[in-house]
Amino acid sequence: MTGIEIALAFLALMVALMAVRVPIAIAMLVAGIAGYVTLAGWSPLLNHFKSAAFARYSNYDLSVVPMFLLMGNLASRGGLSAALFHAANACIGHFRGGIAMASVGACAGFGAICGSSLATAATMGQVALPELRRHRYDPALATGALAAGGTLGILIPPSIVLAVYAILTEQNIAKLFTAAFVPGVIAILGYMLAIAVVVRIKPGSGPAGPRQTWAERLRTLVTVWPVVAIFIVMLGGMYGGFFSATEGAAVGTAATFVLAIVRGMRVSGLLECFDATARATGMIFLILFGADVLNAFLALSQMPVELANWVQGMGLPPLAVLCAIILVYVFLGCVMDSLSMILLTVPIFFPLVMGLDFWGLEATEKAIWFGILALMVVEIGLITPPVGMNVYIISNVAKDISMRTAFRGVLPFLVSDAIRVLLLVFFPALSLWLVRTMA
Amino acid sequence: MQDSPEAPALRAWQLDALGRTLVRLARWLSWCGGLVLLGIIGLSVVSVVGRKFFDAPVPGDFELVQLGCAVCVSCFLPWCQVERGHVIVDFFTLKASARAKAWFDAGAAFLLGACAALVAWRLALGTWSVWSNEETTMILGAPVWIGYAPMVPAFALLAATGFYTAIAALRR
Numbered sequence: 001m002t003g004i005e006i007a008l009a010f011l012a013l014m015v016a017l018m019a020v021r022v023p024i025a026i027a028m029l030v031a032g033i034a035g036y037v038t039l040a041g042w043s044p045l046l047n048h049f050k051s052a053a054f055a056r057y058s059n060y061d062l063s064v065v066p067m068f069l070l071m072g073n074l075a076s077r078g079g080l081s082a083a084l085f086h087a088a089n090a091c092i093g094h095f096r097g098g099i100a101m102a103s104v105g106a107c108a109g110f111g112a113i114c115g116s117s118l119a120t121a122a123t124m125g126q127v128a129l130p131e132l133r134r135h136r137y138d139p140a141l142a143t144g145a146l147a148a149g150g151t152l153g154i155l156i157p158p159s160i161v162l163a164v165y166a167i168l169t170e171q172n173i174a175k176l177f178t179a180a181f182v183p184g185v186i187a188i189l190g191y192m193l194a195i196a197v198v199v200r201i202k203p204g205s206g207p208a209g210p211r212q213t214w215a216e217r218l219r220t221l222v223t224v225w226p227v228v229a230i231f232i233v234m235l236g237g238m239y240g241g242f243f244s245a246t247e248g249a250a251v252g253t254a255a256t257f258v259l260a261i262v263r264g265m266r267v268s269g270l271l272e273c274f275d276a277t278a279r280a281t282g283m284i285f286l287i288l289f290g291a292d293v294l295n296a297f298l299a300l301s302q303m304p305v306e307l308a309n310w311v312q313g314m315g316l317p318p319l320a321v322l323c324a325i326i327l328v329y330v331f332l333g334c335v336m337d338s339l340s341m342i343l344l345t346v347p348i349f350f351p352l353v354m355g356l357d358f359w360g361l362e363a364t365e366k367a368i369w370f371g372i373l374a375l376m377v378v379e380i381g382l383i384t385p386p387v388g389m390n391v392y393i394i395s396n397v398a399k400d401i402s403m404r405t406a407f408r409g410v411l412p413f414l415v416s417d418a419i420r421v422l423l424l425v426f427f428p429a430l431s432l433w434l435v436r437t438m439a
Numbered sequence: 440m441q442d443s444p445e446a447p448a449l450r451a452w453q454l455d456a457l458g459r460t461l462v463r464l465a466r467w468l469s470w471c472g473g474l475v476l477l478g479i480i481g482l483s484v485v486s487v488v489g490r491k492f493f494d495a496p497v498p499g500d501f502e503l504v505q506l507g508c509a510v511c512v513s514c515f516l517p518w519c520q521v522e523r524g525h526v527i528v529d530f531f532t533l534k535a536s537a538r539a540k541a542w543f544d545a546g547a548a549f550l551l552g553a554c555a556a557l558v559a560w561r562l563a564l565g566t567w568s569v570w571s572n573e574e575t576t577m578i579l580g581a582p583v584w585i586g587y588a589p590m591v592p593a594f595a596l597l598a599a600t601g602f603y604t605a606i607a608a609l610r611r
Contacts, residue, residue, distance in 0.1 A: 017550075018527075018528045019528065019531040019532070020531075020532065020543045020546070020547070021527050021528070021529060021532055021540065021543040021544055021547050022527070022543075022546070022547040022550055023525035023526060023527050023547060023551065024525075024526050024527065024528065025525060025526075026525070026547065026550050026551045026554060029554050030550060030554065033554070033557075046561060049557065049558060049561035049562075049565075050561050050562065050564050050565030050568065051565050052558075052561075053513070053558050053562060053590060053594070054509050054562070054565065054586060054587055054590060057508060057509040057512050057513060057590070058505040058506060058508055058509035058586055059505070059508070060501050060504055060505050060508070062508065063479060063504055063505070063507075063508035065512075066476050066508070066511060066512060066515070067476070067480060070473075070476060070480075242487075242491065243487045243491075244501075246483060246501075246504060247483045247484075247486065247487045250479070250480040250481075250482075250483030250484050250487075251483070251484055251487060253480050254480055254481070254484045257477075257480075270473075271470060271473075273473075274469060274470055274472070274473030275466070275469060275518065275522075277473065277476070277515070278469035278472060278473065278514075278515035278518040278519065279515075279518060279519050279522045279524040280519075280524070281472075281511075281512055281515045281519075282512070282515040282516045282517075282518060282519025282520070282524060282525075283519050283524045283525055283526060285512040285513075285515070285516065286516060286519065286525060287526070289558075334530070335528050335530045336528065337526050340526065386530060386533075387528075387529070387530050
């Protein structure tokens with residue numbers, strides 16, 4: 001058998017394992033181990049394993065992942081998600097559909113200090129859903145807005161998935177975070193526009209909330225200034241070269257920690273934050289290790305290089321290849337989580353994309369642009385049927401709303417997502433403009 | 440893909456003494472990991488502040504962050520298994536019977552245990568070799584084994600929790 005055939009055989013084994021409820025991380029790990037042993041034998045593998053886990057986990061840049069997760073948990077426990085929602089609601093809640101728009105805005109605000117979509121969806125769901133229900137919002141619109149709003153968690157920097165992409169492709173984390181900023185703002189506007197369209201078609205679905213006085217608006221806005229300050233210091237400092245991404249994450253987490261204590265968190269609350277952080281970190285790092293071993297095997301089989309050569313040799317138009325990649329992501333997104341998708345596909349797709357010409361972009365800019373594009377496409381998977389993780393989390397908060405209703409509510413936001421992906425495909429400047437300006 | 444419906448956290452099960460001990464150990468270990476995480480966060484902040492405002496950088500801070508990161512995330516792994524927090528694809532088994540799912544889950548937990556045991560065994564040898572070679576970090580000269588050593592019990596506990604989950608899933 002050639003290397004490619006062996007690679008395909010063990011990738012098939014991995015898929016088979018995943019299909020019978022083996023955790024994605026373990027499926028990758030088992031397929032990686034089996035493939036490695038087939039190609040190179042046991043003793044190189046056993047030797048590799050003496051240091052493989054330490055080498056993977058002692059990565060300086062990767063330490064941003066547990067930090068960002070802890071920061072999100074501290075912010076949520078410190079009541080910042082509620083403060084963000086109340087501030088957004090006081091400002092725009094009195095418009096038709098305004099409370100749903102405020103939920104999206106609050107998700108974006110929370111996304112600015114949290115790198116995870118699931119955490120954003122979970123915490124904002126608990127805060128905003130009761131308000132939306134109380135004002136008799138259509139359940140489909142309410143759950144759709146929150147599930148879609150949750151995806152802003154990874155799109156608005158900081159973003160764990162983007163940090164992992166940066167490490168995999170050896171790009172600058174700060175530049176990628178900067179590049180995600182404008183597409184993130186477009187996403188917020190796109191989601192709000194989607195809500196506006198829905199309430200125009202079905203006026204009863206999003207009644208206006210009570211109008212607040214300017215004094216009340218100011219009062220709620222004052223409670224969220226630390227979030228804005230943390231975001232600006234963290235991202236500004238990272239980009240300005242004032243500190244590394246890890247140090248930025250540490251400064252942001254330390255500030256959020258102090259804030260949570262000031263807002264009344266005690267030791268028991270801290271331990272709960274540790275529990276939640278441990279759970280999410282453990283999940284991510286087991287996948288990281290599994291993907292690491294799988295990729296060591298794939299590199300050994302030369303499959304990614306040969307695939308890239310083969311695609312290049314076919315002389316296909318680059319846009320057709322890109323469309324195929326996006327479609328693969330959309331399909332994978334139906335059954336897999338975003339981080340696993342990035343870890344599984346980037347080692348294969350990245351050399352492929354880098355070998356093609358897109359709008360004459362030079363290598364670094366192409367890598368950044370593709371990273372943002374991949375990030376946006378994988379987050380769509382979080383809200384598509386049959387198993388959108390965000391939709392699942394929101395309907396877990398609202399037990400009486402069926403998954404079917406929730407998925408119906410997500411549709412307008414999917415249209416908004418699709419338009420944004422197309423925009424970015426044809427106008428890479430949307431992501432690169434800010435990077436170029438700040439350089 | 441899901442995180443846990445139908446596969447409730449291990450700590451919510453009716454556990455025997457061994458199970459309760461494993462859950463408790465995993466929780467303590469995750470708290471230790473949390474403290475290490477706070478430690479590397481504090482260290483990084485001190486380093487930034489010292490470097491930028493007082494012209495007093497912490498030499499080799501990133502080496503300590505690296506060692507600490509390895510320890511911290513390893514300490515988190517067993518708790519994730521206790522919470523059944525690992526992502527699975529449940530799309531293809533949505534219609535399977537509860538019995539079949541229990542068998543699949545037991546098999547999966549067993550595989551996890553076996554992989555973790557393999558890693559723990561090799562890491563133990565790895566720890567021995569960096570210890571006996573007296574490997575140190577470049578700048579600080581800190582012994583590398585302090586990063587390796589805590590990973591061994593962490594992966595061993597992950598293996599034990601995996602095997603225990605497998606047996607307990609079948610017993611249920």
